[in-house]
Amino acid sequence: MKGFAWKFGSNVDTDVIIPARYLNTTDPAELARHCMEDADPAFAQKIRRGDMIVAEENFGCGSSREHAPIAIKAAGVSCVIARSFARIFYRNAVNIGLPIFESPAAAAGIRAGDEVEVDGAGGLIRNITRGETYQVAPFPEFMQQIMARGGLIEYVRERVRSGERR
Amino acid sequence: MGMTITEKILAAHAGRKQVYPGDLINARVDLVLGNDITAPVAIREFEKIGVEGVFDRERIALVPDHFIPNKDIKSAEQAKILREFAREQGITNYFEVGRMGIEHCLLPEAGLVLPGDVVIGADSHTCTYGALGAFATGVGSTDMAAAMALGETWFKVPESIKFVFHGQKLNPWVSGKDLILYVIGEIGVDGALYQAMEFTGPVIENLSMDGRFTMANMAIEAGAKNGIIAPDAVTAEYVRGRAARPFTVYGSDPDAVYARVYEFDAAEIEPQVARPHLPENTCPVSEIGDVPIDQVVIGSCTNGRLGDLREAAGILKGRKVHQNVRLIVIPGTQRIYQEAMHEGLIDIFISAGAAVSTPTCGPCLGGYMGILAKGERAVSTTNRNFVGRMGHPESEVYLANPAVAAASAVLGQIGLPVELGLAAGF
Numbered sequence: 001m002k003g004f005a006w007k008f009g010s011n012v013d014t015d016v017i018i019p020a021r022y023l024n025t026t027d028p029a030e031l032a033r034h035c036m037e038d039a040d041p042a043f044a045q046k047i048r049r050g051d052m053i054v055a056e057e058n059f060g061c062g063s064s065r066e067h068a069p070i071a072i073k074a075a076g077v078s079c080v081i082a083r084s085f086a087r088i089f090y091r092n093a094v095n096i097g098l099p100i101f102e103s104p105a106a107a108a109g110i111r112a113g114d115e116v117e118v119d120g121a122g123g124l125i126r127n128i129t130r131g132e133t134y135q136v137a138p139f140p141e142f143m144q145q146i147m148a149r150g151g152l153i154e155y156v157r158e159r160v161r162s163g164e165r166r
Numbered sequence: 167m168g169m170t171i172t173e174k175i176l177a178a179h180a181g182r183k184q185v186y187p188g189d190l191i192n193a194r195v196d197l198v199l200g201n202d203i204t205a206p207v208a209i210r211e212f213e214k215i216g217v218e219g220v221f222d223r224e225r226i227a228l229v230p231d232h233f234i235p236n237k238d239i240k241s242a243e244q245a246k247i248l249r250e251f252a253r254e255q256g257i258t259n260y261f262e263v264g265r266m267g268i269e270h271c272l273l274p275e276a277g278l279v280l281p282g283d284v285v286i287g288a289d290s291h292t293c294t295y296g297a298l299g300a301f302a303t304g305v306g307s308t309d310m311a312a313a314m315a316l317g318e319t320w321f322k323v324p325e326s327i328k329f330v331f332h333g334q335k336l337n338p339w340v341s342g343k344d345l346i347l348y349v350i351g352e353i354g355v356d357g358a359l360y361q362a363m364e365f366t367g368p369v370i371e372n373l374s375m376d377g378r379f380t381m382a383n384m385a386i387e388a389g390a391k392n393g394i395i396a397p398d399a400v401t402a403e404y405v406r407g408r409a410a411r412p413f414t415v416y417g418s419d420p421d422a423v424y425a426r427v428y429e430f431d432a433a434e435i436e437p438q439v440a441r442p443h444l445p446e447n448t449c450p451v452s453e454i455g456d457v458p459i460d461q462v463v464i465g466s467c468t469n470g471r472l473g474d475l476r477e478a479a480g481i482l483k484g485r486k487v488h489q490n491v492r493l494i495v496i497p498g499t500q501r502i503y504q505e506a507m508h509e510g511l512i513d514i515f516i517s518a519g520a521a522v523s524t525p526t527c528g529p530c531l532g533g534y535m536g537i538l539a540k541g542e543r544a545v546s547t548t549n550r551n552f553v554g555r556m557g558h559p560e561s562e563v564y565l566a567n568p569a570v571a572a573a574s575a576v577l578g579q580i581g582l583p584v585e586l587g588l589a590a591g592f
Contacts, residue, residue: 038553061356067207087359087391
């Protein structure tokens with residue numbers, strides 16, 4: 001993954017990521033048009049495919065709406081890097097296959113507009129603009145299995161096919 | 167090694183004798199919940215899994231409550247997806263308009279959530295049911311889909327934080343809402359991230375079920391995985407006559423291990439208000455100063471129960487809503503609405519100049535039934551005051567308890583019942 005960083009602060013809540021006034025649809029493309037709208041009304045128009053969201057603490061706090069990671073993914077954001085994530089958002093992102101990386105060092109080092117390259121498998125984030133490298137906390141193996149399949153549904157499908165369901 | 171109530175419930179549902187914080191487990195779920203916003207996405211994902219039906223048609227609850235009664239054509243389409251799925255799958259716990267309520271008021275009232283249960287819901291305030299001594303947590307739509315297929319889900323066992331409330335008596339006009347706002351003010355909106363919040367102590371023992379629901383409901387506002395209160399006589403009284411299946415009562419061992427323990431003295435806690443735009447921005451109402459308001463909302467999964475409406479009506483009886491203020495009262499369920507009507511509370515609200523609505527989450531999340539315009543300010547008994555939460559991104563929400571909200575509606579600005587000559591408290 002390679003792109004430019006868009007920076008946000010702490011406690012970016014899901015109402016900011018996708019306001020409830022747009023939750024009368026589940027269409028990813030329509031949700032993407034309003035991604036981050038209440039923080040930056042032009043965000044969806046400004047970003048280029050592959051760009052990253054970089055934030056401080058507790059990214060994605062608030063509602064359980066999966067529309068939030070769906071909107072981010074459909075907007076073309078390649079991954080979210082934060083100092084920490086709210087737990088439901090974290091789980092939802094893994095489940096729908098939106099890459100997320102917890103890295104206090106990256107959250108501190110990356111500035112708005114920096115060009116960043118992420119090596120998810122290697123657990124490294126490279127700041128091309130500043131020549132810095134940051135470590136990423138590895139995911140538990142179980143979550144890596146979900147992510148390797150692009151999300152939870154494929155993981156569950158495999159379990160069901162192999163006759164695991166009672 | 168001793169276990170907390172949260173660990174015991176999770177161990178029992180994972181078929182284990184013991185679990186430790188950090189363990190990844192697969193746990194059986196007693197109930198899976200979704201609403202008109204989250205369930206349509208879950209249904210779409212469920213259909214990709216390739217199972218013929220849900221794991222148990224009596225263990226799934228579908229509650230259209232967010233944009234219901236349908237606020238527009240798109241919302242009507244979403245609601246239709248729920249209705250048709252419920253019919254196709256023969257889901258017994260689908261609640262139609264006229265028989266529904268706000269999910270977290272409705273499911274405990276209907277006896278569908280019981281002590282010792284594991285409940286997941288595609289709604290962040292699913293943590294409300296911890297008030298009954300259940301492990302309940304919010305998840306997203308894909309987790310809901312997988313659980314509808316499998317009847318189980320994975321968890322990382324959370325560490326627990328214990329909050330002990332000492333003291334015999336709450337200060338006048340202090341309720342469960344003020345206790346939880348006070349805690350969030352102390353520890354912050356990520357103060358319990360990924361952790362369980364366990365509430366205990368003499369103040370909790372004396373707290374009504376409605377007050378306990380309010381406290382567990384807002385555990386998510388501190389980032390918690392769940393909030394929980396061990397069942398006692400108050401819980402037993404609530405569950406009696408509602409439970410249609412057996413349940414197990416758990417409590418924490420004396421040697422259970424906690425990540426942290428906080429001790430509070432009820433005498434220190436005054437009625438609280440959370441200023442925009444985070445629930446952690448709390449201060450005593452007495453220190454808020456002059457804050458004129460345009461709207462007051464009394465309702466939601468946080469404070470839409472009968473006890474909440476009684477508190478508000480106690481303030482509003484014989485008084486009028488300030489000329490510059492719109493007061494919107496939303497009973498949490500049809501049964502609460504009806505009981506409030508029989509008790510004369512609805513009459514008090516309408517005589518005071520309030521609008522009374524059918525149950526809905528509507529205004530809490532800026533859906534409908536009370537959206538704020540640019541620059542408008544509301545006092546609300548709901549749970550979040552994020553930017554744009556109740557409408558325009560430049561509107562403001564102050565969170566408070568029902569008595570403070572009702573007093574503020576009369577005063578035209580944020581204030582205490584004592585400013586209306588009401589000194590005694592509840």
